[in-house]
Each structure stands twice: as structure tokens, then as C-alpha cells.
Amino acid sequence: MKIKDIVNRDIVNLTNCEFEPIHIPGSIQPHGFLLGINSETWKIDFCSGNIQDYIFVDHKSVLNQTFEAVFGQNQQFLVEDYISKNLLLSSSLLKLDLNGADFLCTIHKSNDNYILEAEPFSETTKKLTDVYDQTSQFLSYMNDTHTLKELCDMVAKGTREITGYDRVMIYRFDKDYNGEVFAESVRDDLEPFLGLHYPHTDIPLQARELYMQNLLRLIVDVNYRPVPLYTIDDGNDSKNLDLSLSILRSTSPIHVQYLHNMGVGATLTISLIHQKKLWGLIACHHYSPKNLTPEIRLAAQLQGHFITSQIDIRQSNEEYEVARKSNIALEKLNSFNLPAREESFENIARSPEILEICNASGVAILFNSTIYKSGVTPDDANIERLSLWLSDHTKKRTFHTDKLMASLPNPEDYCQEASGIIYHSLNAESYDCVIWFRPESLTEINWAGDPNKAIVKDEKGLYPRNSFELYREIVKCQSKVWLQPELNAAANYAHTLEKQLNLLIITQEEEKYRKLSEILKETNSELENINWISTHDLQEPLRKIQMISSRLLGKENENFSETVINSVQRMNNSAQRMQTLLIDILKYTRIQHIDDSFEIVDPNEVFGEVISDLQELINEKEALLNIEKLPKIKGMPFLMKQLFSNLVQNSLKYSFPDKAPIITVRSTAIQKNDSEQLFQVLELSDNGIGFEQKFSENIFNIFSRLHAQDEYKGSGVGLALCKKIMQVHKGIITAEGKPNEGAIFRLYFPVNTD
Known part of the structure; x- marks a missing residue:
């Protein structure tokens, strides 16, 4: 059986300093020993090299043996019972008799292993009753404080009384993890650190992450010699043991050097977690080696719980007055x-x-x-x-x-x-x-050493600073x-x-639209006056022009030249076109003022009336009208008659002179638009001259014409009138044309779903 140690010997240098694997050092501190027990087989996979200093059995004899084989069945039962009840409470203590010696142990799980850490039990351990008395006294002090600063001062004092360290600091982080000594209790002959700031590089990211996992960290003697961890060499070069939650875990050599530079001999660090973030630390320093019994450590850790449980309350008390004044001002503004x-x-x-x-x-x-x-x-x-x-x-x-x-x-x-x-x-x-x-707001910050020189880097590697002389910084533009x-x-x-x-x-x-509405109302009023003049005052002289021209043309005994007769005839035709235009304009403007109620209309009957009215023109053009059976529609009968009449006349007008017009009217299936509105569609198609599809929207504009007046007579109002009638019916009219092939007009009448 080949055995190897798992000591991490990687050198921390400029390229990997930020990623130093401090959770897998492969070694521990010597004030206890460590076992890594496989959680399935209960075989001891890892063992610290100093086990023989405590129980007179070396690591070679222990490795690959079951826990029961080494320490007995009764002790394994105790461990199994502890694991079943207290595994999540890694700070809970278990007293074991290991090969005739008493130890206080903690156990936690790391991947596939139970890690058992054992420290010698001492009868001189401080009694739990004394710890309880000190804690009770501390609670009474806590009830007498009001601010977070007062509470932290009391915690520093109480922790120092319980632990006996030379210096106890409450260390608070800012948003960038720069630290400040927020409260302190220190031996009288030592220089106080209260108010000093330390750069975030003093406690790097990976160290802060471990403080979030393991709330208590102890270094008994900064001059300790790391004890290697051993395991069976099974050919797996990456075999290691995660000691993130270990009490005995060995410390980063950079941190040890940092403590040497500060002159510190032993430390205890307790994490202060608030809202799932590292709020600060209780940092205890001693200037010679110092160990604490597990009970005292737990009592000290309890001080940290007191702080974290009170942070929200104390900060809320301090911010209450600010919030109260802000709310009063807010209420006044809102009123x-x-x-x-x-x-x-x-x-x-x-x-x-x-x-x-x-x-x-x-x-x-x-x-x-x-x-x-x-x-x-x-x-x-x-x-x-x-x-x-x-x-x-x-x-x-x-x-x-x-x-x-x-x-x-x-x-x-x-x-x-x-x-x-x-x-x-x-x-x-x-x-x-x-x-x-x-x-x-100009601010003076007292740093414990120049923060710009917190880390020393050279070609040989990375070193912590060795100067902690007071460095004052004036913060501007903040x-x-x-x-x-x-x-x-x-x-x-x-x-x-x-x-x-x-x-x-x-x-x-609203004000803008109101003014626009007033202007529009005035404009419409003026247009109505103009329309009245156009349709009444202007028609009278047109009638006189037509009457006089007719009389002149009807006098047979008068000998007029051909030129005179042609001029009078053109004048008469122009007057007739003008009269037709005025009548169409009157029809167009009247539609927007119609407020008649709708009724059920039979389009077949309406088309029958239209054909009867236009029979002379239909006969003249020799037109053929195919009117299929049409569904009933809700609308205004006289407007629908005007609509159908205009469309039929439009098809007759734009027909070929040498080709009989064919006009077909039919209904198509009910259709939906994008907003799920239902429409009954009527379709009127012809075989006339058609038009380019690009003009399909322009032909509905008033006075819009695609042909010269001498080619096809008209006012340019007919299709615009059709569009206006469809708008009154809340419907749509569309046109589809092909030159020399004809046109299709589709009428979309909304279907009442009530």
C-alpha cells in the first residue's frame, strides 16, 4: 500500500495570486488532528500526519482501515448518532474516547467524506456556566444600547472578556470590501486601530468566500508548522480534500506573512453575515500564541450572532428619523x-x-x-x-x-x-x-498603510505589505x-x-384639440356657406346660360355662322357639366350630415330600381347585367341605391365603344379582418377598360380622374361619393383593376353579431 501526502505546493505568483486555492491546502494546524472518513464504506481515506502525537497510532496504520476497526464499535455508534442529529451544526461538539484519550470533536461532510477534527479535552476548560453568565451580562448590555456603533463597542468588549485576546475589533466592509475598524477593545498598552481603514486586497475574494462558508477561523500560533494530510496513493493525481469548513485548516502563507508583518502571534476571526453578504468580521489578535477551547470559541461566535441579528434593527433605528422627515416632506408635496x-x-x-x-x-x-x-x-x-x-x-x-x-x-x-x-x-x-x-463633501480617510502599496510584487512572487504606518487620504468629488x-x-x-x-x-x-375643433367647426361652417352658394346661387346663372344658348340654337330663321354655332354649343355643354358637378358636390357634402337610422335592405330590390332608372343608358350601351342572389344587408336604402347606381354608371362609362359591357354582381363568403370583425362582401365586376393597380386608392379621391375630360365625361366625384357612403355604413370599398381587362369593386358591409 503506497501512501502520499496531498500538500498543495503550488507557488503563489503574479499570475495565480487571485486564484490561490486556500480551501485545499492539504495540511492543517497542529493543535488537533484530522480524519477523512468515506461516507459509504467508513474507511479512513485521509489522516493528518500528527495523529501519533495524540493517540500513539501513526497515519500509516490508520489509513484504509474502518473507523470501527481503529477506535471501536461504541465510538462509531456515537459518531453515527452525531451525524444523524447534528451534521448541519458543524459547531456542535462531540466528546469521544479515542484509544484511551478524551477529545472534543466536530464533524462535517465534504464531498464523499466525513471530516472529523479532534482536539484534546481539558478539565481546566472554562465552565459552560461561566460562559453563560458572561453571555447573559452581554445581553443586558445589548438591551441598553440604541445605535449599531454602541452595540459593536459592547460586542468588542464582551468578546475580549470571554476570549482574553489582546485586541478585539469589529471590522466593517464598504461596498468595495475595503475595511474599517468600526469598534475596538484593546489592551491599554497597545496602540488603538479604531477608525483605520484597510484596502480590499488585505482580504482577497477567495478568503471572503471562505468566510461566508466557515463562520469561525482560528490560528493558534502564526509560527506553526503545517501538518500534512496523507491518503492512499491510488494513481489519482487530483485526489484532494476540501477543508472549507475545517477548524484546523492550514492558512495561506501570504496571510501568515501578513500577520508576521503586523507582529500578531494568534488570531480568531468570526464572520458577520447580513442579508447573505459578508457585512464584516470580529477580528481578535493576540501578540503571543493562544488557543481557545471549543466551548469558548462557540461563546465568542455567539457574539457575532448577536451583532448580525441586530444590524437591521439598529440601522433601521438610525435611519428612522431620516425616513420620518422624508415622508413628512413627501406628504406635503403630494398634498x-x-x-x-x-x-x-x-x-x-x-x-x-x-x-x-x-x-x-x-x-x-x-x-x-x-x-x-x-x-x-x-x-x-x-x-x-x-x-x-x-x-x-x-x-x-x-x-x-x-x-x-x-x-x-x-x-x-x-x-x-x-x-x-x-x-x-x-x-x-x-x-x-x-x-x-x-x-x-471632502472626507479624510486614515489608512493603515498606503492602500496603493498593499501588495508587494516582484519577479520572485507576491508578498504582503510590511508597512502599516498611518496614511491620510483626502477624498474629493464625492x-x-x-x-x-x-x-x-x-x-x-x-x-x-x-x-x-x-x-x-x-x-x-386636449386644449390643442379643442382649438383645432373650434377652427374645424368654423371652417365647416364657411364651407357650408360656400356649398350653399355653389349649389343655389351659381346654378341660377348656369340655367340662364343654358336657356339663352338653347334659344339661340333653336332660332331657325337666324343665319349664324358655323363658328358661332360651335361656340354656343360648347358653352351650353360646359354649363351642363358645371351643373352636374355642383349637384354631385351637394350629394357628397350631404352624406356626412346624414343621421338616419339603419334598416335591413334587400340589395336585389335596390339593384332592380337602379336598372329601371338606367334602362335607357343600358339599352344604348347594349349592356348585360348579371345580378346573382344577394344577401340582405343592414343599411340606408337611398344611400345604397346611390352607391349601386354610381358603380353601375362607372362601369358603363368606362366600357369599350365596340364591345358590349358585361357587369356581374355577386356575393362572396363572409370575411374577417385583423380585428376579427365580420364583413358581408358584395362584388361588382366589369369587362371595361380597367386601370393600373397603382391607382386603386387614388380613384376614390374627390375630383380624381385618370382620363381626360374629352375622353370620358364626368365630375370626378362619383367614386369618392361611393367611398363616403361606405364610411357612413362603417364599411370599406376596394378596387382591383387590370388595363383593358376590366375592374372589380368589392363592398365590405359589417355584419351585426348582436
Whole structure:
């Protein structure tokens, strides 16, 4: 049986430092031993090399043996019972007698293995009653505090009393995972770290991820020698053991060097998880080696649970006053009964409440290319440029920042008045918006060492910094952070403002349409007067012209020249065409004022009347009309007669002079349009001269003609009249033509489904 260790010997260098596999170091710290037990076979697959220091059995004798074979049946029963009840509680303690020695153990599962970590049991362990008393005292202190800062101060003090560490810090992360010593309890002779900031590189990403999984991390002696883990060499080069949840897990050599540089001898770190994110740490430092019993560790970990359980409450208490004032200002703004006029935005912008809702120093409302502003703001030109950039950058949505210079192409124009902004678009179709502003707030940050030199890199590899001297940084072009209640109030009022803007737009549109309606009414009145003149006053002189020309042409005893007779005849024909045109115009304009009720009409009877009226013209053209059986339709009888008459006359007019016209009228199946409306379709086709299909819509325009007057006489109103009649019936008329082959007119009458 060949045995090998699984120590990770990869060198951390410039290319892989961000991916250091700190969860699989292949070694542990020496203050306990570790076993990896196969969860199916119960064989020991992994064993730390220091097991013989505790139970006088070496790792070679243990590997590939069952747990029962090595430690006895009773101890295996205890482990199995623990796994069935407490496996999810990796911090729960199990006391085992392993080969005659007592150990306090924790067990958790890692992939296919149960990892058992054993530490010697000591009778001098601090009594649980003492731990309980300290915890109870801490709870009483906690009830006496009101702010998160006071609570963290108390936690630092209580944790130091329980653990005895030289320094206990509450370490809080910002959004970029830079850390700040938020609270501290420290030995009197040591320099305090309270208020110092540490760059995010001090705790890299993979370390933060492990802090999310394993809430407690202990280093008993930074000068320890890592103990290798051994396993059976089965030819699998990738065989390893994930120690993410291990208490004994060996530490990254970079982190050990970092602690050496700080002069620290031992550490305890407790994760503070809030809303599924790493909020901070309880970081305990001791300046010589120091171990804690498992019970004390659990008591210390309980302090972390106290903090995380109170973060929301304490932050809510601190933000309550901000939210209360914001809501009062919001209620006042919403209670304003402002008219739907643009002047209302001027009144809103100048009201003090619009700044109070989010504690802004300035505000600008942009509507219809006008800027309404108050307070400390950039000038109009910069506001306009900023609104255009924000509209494009946010796709006309929302945006807020306390550091505009980090996003804007030309931040120098906005640094003083607008380092922080809240932006809300008010109209997806325009650049209308509201922007709140906050000015630059100069901030001094005390770093524990220059953050730009947090990591030392050279050709040999990567090293942690060794300088923690105070480094002061002045932060410019950054405003005070927007609190969540302020953002909520701004969003709520932006929604109200958007409704006010939409109401104003609707009111303006209504006013515009009202004025257009009045103009249209006046225009229609004038057109009616003109129509009256056209159809009455103008017809009288036309009748006189026709009468005089007829008399002249009827005098047989007068000897008129041929030229005179032709001129009089043309004058008479022109007067007749003008009279026909006036009559057609009168028919066209009267249709839009018809308000008669509809009734069921039989198109067969209507076509019978039309044929009777046009019989002389039909005989003259020798036309053949085929009228198939047509379904009844809801409509106005006299309008349908006019419709059918115009279509039949149109087919007769545009027929070939040497070819008998054939006109066919039939019905087709009921059809649906895109909106599922049902139509009864009548189709009238002929064998006349037809037309180009590109003119299929133009022929329905009033006065539209495709042929010269001397070719085919007419007013150009007939088909326009047909379209108007179909519109009155809420129907549609279409035309389909082919030159020299004929035309097809389809009439779509809506079917009443009631």
C-alpha cells in the first residue's frame, strides 16, 4: 500500500495570486488532528500526519482501515448518532474516547467524506456556566444600547472578556470590501486601530468566500508548522480534500506573512453575515500564541450572532428619523393641489420640501426643454448636458451615485455642485426628468498603510505589505452617501411628478384639440356657406346660360355662322357639366350630415330600381347585367341605391365603344379582418377598360380622374361619393383593376353579431 501526502505546493505568483486555492491546502494546524472518513464504506481515506502525537497510532496504520476497526464499535455508534442529529451544526461538539484519550470533536461532510477534527479535552476548560453568565451580562448590555456603533463597542468588549485576546475589533466592509475598524477593545498598552481603514486586497475574494462558508477561523500560533494530510496513493493525481469548513485548516502563507508583518502571534476571526453578504468580521489578535477551547470559541461566535441579528434593527433605528422627515416632506408635496400648467413645475421646484425628501442641496426638473431649478445646482448648460448623458446612459430609467466623477466623461464641470445625484426619467419618449444634487463633501480617510502599496510584487512572487504606518487620504468629488429612505422618497415623488407631467401633457393635448375643433367647426361652417352658394346661387346663372344658348340654337330663321354655332354649343355643354358637378358636390357634402337610422335592405330590390332608372343608358350601351342572389344587408336604402347606381354608371362609362359591357354582381363568403370583425362582401365586376393597380386608392379621391375630360365625361366625384357612403355604413370599398381587362369593386358591409 503506497501512501502520499496531498500538500498543495503550488507557488503563489503574479499570475495565480487571485486564484490561490486556500480551501485545499492539504495540511492543517497542529493543535488537533484530522480524519477523512468515506461516507459509504467508513474507511479512513485521509489522516493528518500528527495523529501519533495524540493517540500513539501513526497515519500509516490508520489509513484504509474502518473507523470501527481503529477506535471501536461504541465510538462509531456515537459518531453515527452525531451525524444523524447534528451534521448541519458543524459547531456542535462531540466528546469521544479515542484509544484511551478524551477529545472534543466536530464533524462535517465534504464531498464523499466525513471530516472529523479532534482536539484534546481539558478539565481546566472554562465552565459552560461561566460562559453563560458572561453571555447573559452581554445581553443586558445589548438591551441598553440604541445605535449599531454602541452595540459593536459592547460586542468588542464582551468578546475580549470571554476570549482574553489582546485586541478585539469589529471590522466593517464598504461596498468595495475595503475595511474599517468600526469598534475596538484593546489592551491599554497597545496602540488603538479604531477608525483605520484597510484596502480590499488585505482580504482577497477567495478568503471572503471562505468566510461566508466557515463562520469561525482560528490560528493558534502564526509560527506553526503545517501538518500534512496523507491518503492512499491510488494513481489519482487530483485526489484532494476540501477543508472549507475545517477548524484546523492550514492558512495561506501570504496571510501568515501578513500577520508576521503586523507582529500578531494568534488570531480568531468570526464572520458577520447580513442579508447573505459578508457585512464584516470580529477580528481578535493576540501578540503571543493562544488557543481557545471549543466551548469558548462557540461563546465568542455567539457574539457575532448577536451583532448580525441586530444590524437591521439598529440601522433601521438610525435611519428612522431620516425616513420620518422624508415622508413628512413627501406628504406635503403630494398634498399640493397644483393646476395642470407648466407654471406648476416652477412652484414645485421652489418648494423646500422637494429638497427635504432626500436631503438634497439642489434640484432640477426638465420639462418640454425648460429647466425649473432651485438650490445649489450646476448651470443650465451643464444640467442639459448631464440630462442628455443620463438619458442615454440609463436608457431613460433611474440612476444614483455619490461619486459622479467615476461615471461621467467630464466630471470637472460637476464636482463642486453635483458630486452626488439622484436621476429619474419622467418620460420614455423625451428627455424630461428630475435630478437631485448633492455637493462635494471632502472626507479624510486614515489608512493603515498606503492602500496603493498593499501588495508587494516582484519577479520572485507576491508578498504582503510590511508597512502599516498611518496614511491620510483626502477624498474629493464625492458627496455624502444617499441613504435608502432618501432614495425611496425620491423614487416615490418622481412617480408622482411623472403623473403630474402626464396630466399636463394630456391637458395640453386636449386644449390643442379643442382649438383645432373650434377652427374645424368654423371652417365647416364657411364651407357650408360656400356649398350653399355653389349649389343655389351659381346654378341660377348656369340655367340662364343654358336657356339663352338653347334659344339661340333653336332660332331657325337666324343665319349664324358655323363658328358661332360651335361656340354656343360648347358653352351650353360646359354649363351642363358645371351643373352636374355642383349637384354631385351637394350629394357628397350631404352624406356626412346624414343621421338616419339603419334598416335591413334587400340589395336585389335596390339593384332592380337602379336598372329601371338606367334602362335607357343600358339599352344604348347594349349592356348585360348579371345580378346573382344577394344577401340582405343592414343599411340606408337611398344611400345604397346611390352607391349601386354610381358603380353601375362607372362601369358603363368606362366600357369599350365596340364591345358590349358585361357587369356581374355577386356575393362572396363572409370575411374577417385583423380585428376579427365580420364583413358581408358584395362584388361588382366589369369587362371595361380597367386601370393600373397603382391607382386603386387614388380613384376614390374627390375630383380624381385618370382620363381626360374629352375622353370620358364626368365630375370626378362619383367614386369618392361611393367611398363616403361606405364610411357612413362603417364599411370599406376596394378596387382591383387590370388595363383593358376590366375592374372589380368589392363592398365590405359589417355584419351585426348582436
